[in-house]
Amino acid sequence: MITLDGNEAAARIAYALSDVCAIYPITPASPMGEWADAWSATDKPNLWGHAPTIVEMQSEGGAAGAIHGAIQAGALASTFTASQGLLLMIPNMYKIAGELSPLVIHVAARSLAAQALSIFGDHSDVMATRGTGFALLCSGSVQEVQDLALIAHAATLRGRLPVCHFFDGFRTSHEVAKIAHLDRDVMRAMIEDDWVRTHRARALSPDHPVLRGSSQNPDVYFQGRESVNPYYAAFPEIVQSLMQRFGELTGRRYGLFDYIGAEDAERVLIMMGSGSETAEETVGYLVREGEKIGLIKVRLYRPFSSAALVEALPDSVQRIAVLDRCKEPGADGEPLYKDVVTALAEQYGNGVLRQMPRVIGGRYGLSSKEFTPGMVKAVLDELNNEQPKNGFTIGIHDDVSFTSLDWNADFRTDAHTKAMQAVFYGLGSDGTVSANKNSIKIIGEQTSLHAQGYFVYDSKKSGAVTISHLRFGPDSIGSSYLIDDHAAQFVACHQPRFLGRYDMLAKAAPEAVFLLNTPLAPGQVWDALPGSVQQQLIDKRIRFYVIDGYGIAQQAGMGKRINTIMQTAFFAISGVLPQDEAIAAIKHAVEKTYGKKGQRIVEFNCRAIDMTLEGLHQIDVPEEALPAADIQDSRFDRASDFVRSFTAELIAGRGDAVSVSRMPADGSFPLGTAAFEKRNLALELPLWDEDLCTQCGKCPLVCPHGVIRSKLYPASLLEGAPEGFKSAAVKGKDLPQDHAVSYQIAPEDCTGCGLCVDICPIRDKSNASHKAINMVPAEQVHDQDKANWEFFLSLPEYDRARVKTKTIKGAMFMQPLFEFSGACEGCGETPYIKLATQLFGDRMLIANATGCSSIYGGNLPTTPYTTDPNGRGPAWSNSLFEDNAEFGLGMRIALDMRANYARLLLNELKAQLDAELVEQLLSADQTDEGGIALQRERILKLRAALVKIDQPQARELESVADNLLRKSVWIIGGDGWAYDIGYGGLDHVLASGANVNILVLDTEVYSNTGGQTSKATPLGAVAKFSAAGRPSMKKDLGMLAMAYENVYVAHVAYGAKDVQTLRAFLDAEAHPGPSLIIAYAPCIAHGVDMSNNHRQQQLAVDSGHWPLFRYEPLRAAAGKNPLHLDSSEPKVPYREFVKSETRFSMLWKTHPELAERYLQQAQQAVTARYRHYEQLAAISWEDSSSGQDTAGGDK
């Protein structure tokens, strides 16, 4: 038996049975490619004794093309993907299937982006491939993923149809389970050498050449499509025979359609995927209760065998409910339902089926929506109705189309009577999930118990809340749903501040154990509990334990690492294993992880484990107590109805209960909602020293979360300030002297990253450690700052038209319209976006590529984008990952078109309007804030005038008049988009000459999906998919863009030279054509604490890794060299830069010689690149037509 998740189970088989895997990252399938790459880096052999070649491509489309080529040239190939990635493979899938090429695509099935992107599981993606000709084989559990993966690889070789083997994203791909292991002997026995050799013999070869992939005409194309029918007709039988062979080899038997239930069942469910595990559990329970019901699990969905389906159904069946995990809007039923109806009708028509059952279809589980035994029962119960609902939904409350079935949330099966269920609330960063995975391994591997773990995260990157659901028991665990309310025998709260925020004891069963991590002494704990928690502890007679995890971690030398401590506490009081055995196993696991490489860490952990046992205290729960008052949540007091009724519910974790009518049908949401979250993450907060501060504006510039602000306001307004509000007389002679300045933080939104303090250049003359802003313990200033922040918000924003935008100090007086994002603490991307919103946010449209910036920018429940006091702000949208440049170009075209139409109408109505106003509107200079402000006033005047004109053109002009104000289009995304998947579009948009501003947030890796290599990844950097270091140089995107000559290009790093960054943003936006800002963004994927964000930017610039420059095409027109170099030649050895980041330095630990070689190459390359830029910048542009290069030019 082994303990692993679905992705690893699939990857193990694919790796063993492939020569080539072409990969590309996409959640939740990325780990499959990561496993394959990691194994390949260690030369782990496949079944034929050699390591497969793993090649990362620029997109899933590229991956599909590469494996298509590989199989045509005789290799055994596979790939892994999900969702939009699978959609990008569709064109190739038609080709691959059309050519009868054996191949397996393993899919962690995921929702498709529709009204919104969603990374979670359903079958939308797989269903979109039904027409491709791929066989579709479905696994419902981790065990099945492993087993059917092998059957898929065998069947494709035997039957020549390519197979899409799929399983539910997250629920199965990420569920950790104990399964029976498949050894290589079974693989050998399933794959006949002949099949492989025949495949190789069909390969394209000049030794026996053929033409394949021809172009055909009306005369024969049709016949060609029909020529493959025998292969499809034979395939179900091939799969069935392989399933039989597999069953003989392993004892685990599968069928094309597996029936579970009563022999005399009258009501039957038909479904596929992980939901059928829950259905099996429920049907089994209800059959034992006497119900005549059953379940068909669909395994081979394409080719669909009507005969096999009907054969699997009991003759007694009268009513069938088919459950689809997808939505086909406008169809009269979802795909599986329609296939079943067609199959039954066909078999009834030809007499095989004696009676035609009543069939209904419904939808469940979209985007990993929970699917519970109560829901299964509700569907079965619906079949009892005289007129059962067709096209139903289960799992939501549909108060718009009334499709939904009600279900009993309290319904339980008997599946867990002998099992233990445990729920853990932790932070993403506190190691709770990792420790729980470890616990599952311990229990799975050291006992005969079955084990299952599933992990739920919130949508944040900083301070993400994780809920771990663990089950252990003597019987196999098929429950593919979360642990229910009142069902957990063990509940742990690893973060004390969660107590009042999440109703975690709702999960606790009567007499459960509750473990709380708290710094409070045992005697103080009870009184500090919220009343509702006390009440539940009493009502459920819960055994209550506390431990000071952080205190013990500190004492044991573990810093803030509490994972081992909390894991030990779980084993000590849960009773899942004898304590001594459990402790020995945890220590063994620690030893295994850190081994002799981390002897001290092992010692610290072991010390912590021993201290934990001493530090656990049981708290007496009184039989009756007067509950203390719960803390009132006042965050939404001033919120809109929508925020109160929708956003607030999502924030509270009650989103599942939101009914359909409360969802905006087109997926549009209000801005400014992140401000309601008030996550109070910071343990330390910055405190401004107003006397020392020179008001330089650097701290608000670098704050990744928009938490620290500077504001310039009339000093007279301070009269109403709360006591303790900080302000200073304005410094700078250009600023109004009757104004005051405040630098204020939002204490409830700060993450405590400390970067504001790091960047502060001012030190106290008598105390070098004291700056103009300093971190202090949060409790020291939190309440005061909360009051101060409220007052600060009430102060008016300074007039944008009067701000000196070209200075950091001036620009930072502009309101950021991007605040409090859930990005990682110290994120290197967000300051750039924030800056753009300060400068242009009130007239900005953003096209945002999928990636980190779309997740912290647009993942519900809230958005950091917000509005100014006039209600204006960035209009933001995300189309896809690959099409972002095109998406933004479309916006530009539409805006230009509407502006042109407005000008046309303005000319048509000229006679009825003030001629001077029309002239000014048409010729307005809108290149600065003053010009923008004047144009806004003119548009208001125009609107006032239009009201009085009773002509159709006036009504038309009213609808487009706002387009007379210049809009700023920003196309934002990461390097994965710009360098790889979206490069074709980006290139095209640059070439278009359109006035768009492209901001590439270059973290040099696919950050959002977990650090996979992109073409921005530097030489020698270790990343996922480059476990042995990236062997090639980073693409020089700036140089490619400069080749167009009409593109404004800037290479910036705000932490190294903030003024250059500011200048680049202003210039780029002012440039009348395409602009490209490539922004260096340190990321946690670099293996550096983000408190060093600025240092790393400086090192990147000083070492030559990230030269700063601006290329301004308009200068060329003026006879000047367009290229400015803004950084000096490399003055820090490249070694110093790379040795400071784990992404590079870890290569010295695994491949030292390679690391040294890459370093030498990189050092030469950065030096040569700088010289190249230097020469380009030195070319004289005065007489460019002569083509003479003369040194000492413009630079």
Place this chain on the structure above:
Amino acid sequence: MDLGTTFLGLKLANPLVPSASPLSRDLGMAKRLEDAGAAALVMYSLFEEEVRHDEEAAARFIHEQYTGFNEADDFFPVPDSYASIMDEYLEQLQALKQSLSIPVIASLNGVHDEGWIHYARELEQAGADALELNVYYVAGNIDESAAEVESRYVEMLYTVRQQVKLPVCMKLSPQFSSVGHFVKSLQAAGANGVTLFNRFYQPDIDLESREVSNTLTLSSSYESLLRIHWLALLYGRVQLDMSATGGFHRAEDCLKAIMAGASTVQLCSVLLQQGAEVLSTILQDMREWLEENEYETLDELRGSVSQQHAIDPAAYERLNYVELLHSHKNPAGIWR
């Protein structure tokens, strides 16, 4: 001329030993040193902080990435195996042992006892001929007494001594109130030798940033006098081997160290400045001086001008200090 000497029980062809420095990181350089006549080699130090940082970094960035959001559990592929700082050190030790025929002395540099025994055992198993313990401790805690500081050293030595059979040498700083008494304590705790003295790299202040920075300056011959002074005071009064280090650049410096009582003289700055081959020049110059002065063995020279054997023993004590002050005159032309 017999330049042979015994240090830590190791029979050496001569007293010149390259001290712990980056030179031993390079096998080619180590070979050049041997060819130039080095009698033994002290490896670069395995720093406790480096090992600790290495472990912490591996824990923090590899084993405990804990990214903790939906789309990514971690960012780095976790390697099946990798070389820790300790692994690299052991590998280099073994490589040096293979390519050199002179003894190789491993060097451990740290202040805490956690893990030291483990490290020392591994170094012994990897074939080190002896172990230098460089306890680089800055007594910054003003509540810690001198006796407590000394006992920190003694306990650490004692613990290591109990666990390994290797000869152990303690490398000391000059900042002890009673160097002689302390060396006797170390001898009692099992030290086979002492190396006098470590050079502290002093923190500096950057006037621009007002940050404290670390600077590395190479030694000068002048610094050797402090070492010679203490060698002379201790020779004959303690029964362990003494090695001189810090400021030994020329044959003259080395001869003086031997005269004061050193078994070996450790060279570093001069090798970094002038290359490995300068060692052979120093050795040749020593040999010539000894021949000119009709010595037949180096042993005859050892301790000949120690305090016990000096013409004027008081010159090593306070009297010398007074005379020096009295003899001081302002340079001509400068009015003070």
